[in-house]
Amino acid sequence: MRSALKLLSQLENSLLTVRLHGVDHYLQPLRLRLCDPNRITKNGQRLFEISDVIRKAQSYQVVSSALSEREGLEVRWADGLASTYSYEWLLNHLQGTGTRLSAHADRCAGTYFWNAQFATLLPNINCPDLSTELGKALLSSHLNRYGIALIRGVPCEQGQVVRVGNEIGHVRSTNYGDLFDVIDLGSQGNNLAQTNCRILAHTDNPYRDPFPGIQLLHCLERASAGGATLFTDGFAVALQLREKDPAAFDLLARHPHPYEYRDPSKGVLLRAAAPVISLDSEGNVIRICFNNRSAGVIDLPPGELEAYYRAWAEFDRMCNMPKNVVRVMLAPGDLAIWANSRVMHGREEYTFGSGRHIQGCYIDHDAIRSRADWASDVTERSDASPQVDVHREATELAMQALATQAEFSYGEGVDMLQHALQAAALARQSGESREAILASLMHDVGNAPQARAVWEAAGNEPPELLISPSDNSIGYRHHALIGECFLASLGFAPEVVG
Secondary structure, eight states: GGGEEEEEEETTTTEEEEEEETTTEOOOOHHHHOGGGGGGGTOOOOOOHHHHHHHHHHGGEEEEEEEEEETTTEEEETSSSSSOOOOOHHHHHHHHHHSSSHHHEEEEEEEEOOOOOGGGGOEEGGGGGGGHHHHHHHHHHHHHHHHHEEEEEEOOOHHHHHHHHHHHOOOOBBBSOOOOEEEOOOGSSSSSSGGGOOOOEEOOOOOOOOOOOOOEEEEOOOOOBBBBBBEEEHHHHHHHHHHHHHHHHHHHHHHOOOEEEGGGTTTOOOOOOOEEEEETSSSOOOEEEEOOTTTOOOOOOOOHHHHHHHHHHHHHHTTGGGGGGGEEOOTOEEEEEEEEETTTEOOOOOOTSSSEEEEEEEEESHHHHHHHHHHHHHHHHSOOOOOOHHHHHHHHHHHHHGGGGSSSSEEETEEHHHHHHHHHHHHHHHTTTTHHHHHTTTTTTTSHHHHHHHHHHHOOOOOEEEEOOOOEEEEETTHHHHHHHHHHHTTHHHHHOO
């Protein structure tokens, strides 16, 4: 590896030029000095003042530099000091690991957006796995990538949500306490959650600063009818709005909206303001803050006020459209966990007095983000991979199923895989949509063993194998229905499934 790293020039246009695997990298002397590993502790704490370096220009003027087989890159500065950057340090920084310029940029790059089809792909993890560091890393990676996960097999005991919260982070105590109960109190309830009414998509506690980053809901008892929990990827809907109506998107991203919570009996008055859609410096969506019940009335000029609330109403409508909503019927022992800055949640109406009992709590997102960032860093520097990409898993399973079509004779001298590829190629040549091309490619996938396994797991009888006496072509009875069941389970769009 060291032979692949070469110092090309000591100083060119105020930059050091280093070549790694034939690619030139340019190191700024100022950044090198500020990142001097000899003057930074093992936990990343700088032992000098940045301002002292800036005030003394000689501190980051290079006098000489050289690559040493034993030491790495040695740099001597005009102030008389020297710094050494090991080969490992150089490789980490040149390849984008080590100390990053923007940890949030890394998280944005790893974000996967989703809609209603994601229901069959929701990441799951078993509760006992959270006792291991790998299990915690997997959960954190799911939350970092998708914003949501389900934890199965949590004991159906009151207070377990707090135990889980403290196992993966630190439960945040609020005026509600360490945990809160979501039960139907009828007219005695002090908020909508304590009724059996339908609740539209929202984020929690927008009136807090800082707001709770991660929310957990643990099902102790489900309703006899109704009561499904509803989830919406707020980031995905925000991007839909940006494409559909840029002016509406801009209004919701530009103006901080006031939120408030009052409880006179306890002397509580919480106020905060944040845009419905918060962006970073590069225009990436980094937070959704939307709650109709706690929203104050924003103060805008007459020309903007109505336009703003029309944008609000449109975003609200889009967030609750069935195509954007994942419906989850939590069973006793299920715990849903999601990023309150991204994933909006709601609830279907349920039967009054049916005994539905959910307990919830909040944790801050720093523990989750820290573990996800660390897992990502370890993954890039080694073969270890605590991350799981459910989209990739679904794609690989679909491709494995498609590959088995080569084992089935279609007749006319071709197998089913060749036939599928021909059908997809014709659809593409005809200018059909991506969905139509995929549907053409996968239209016989119901014959695959992977598809039949999903069909039978859904409670259906094993299909009968059919062989044509005329050309010896083979296939399974009801393979079209089997294919629909299989593709739907992988989250394919309805246009592909049907």
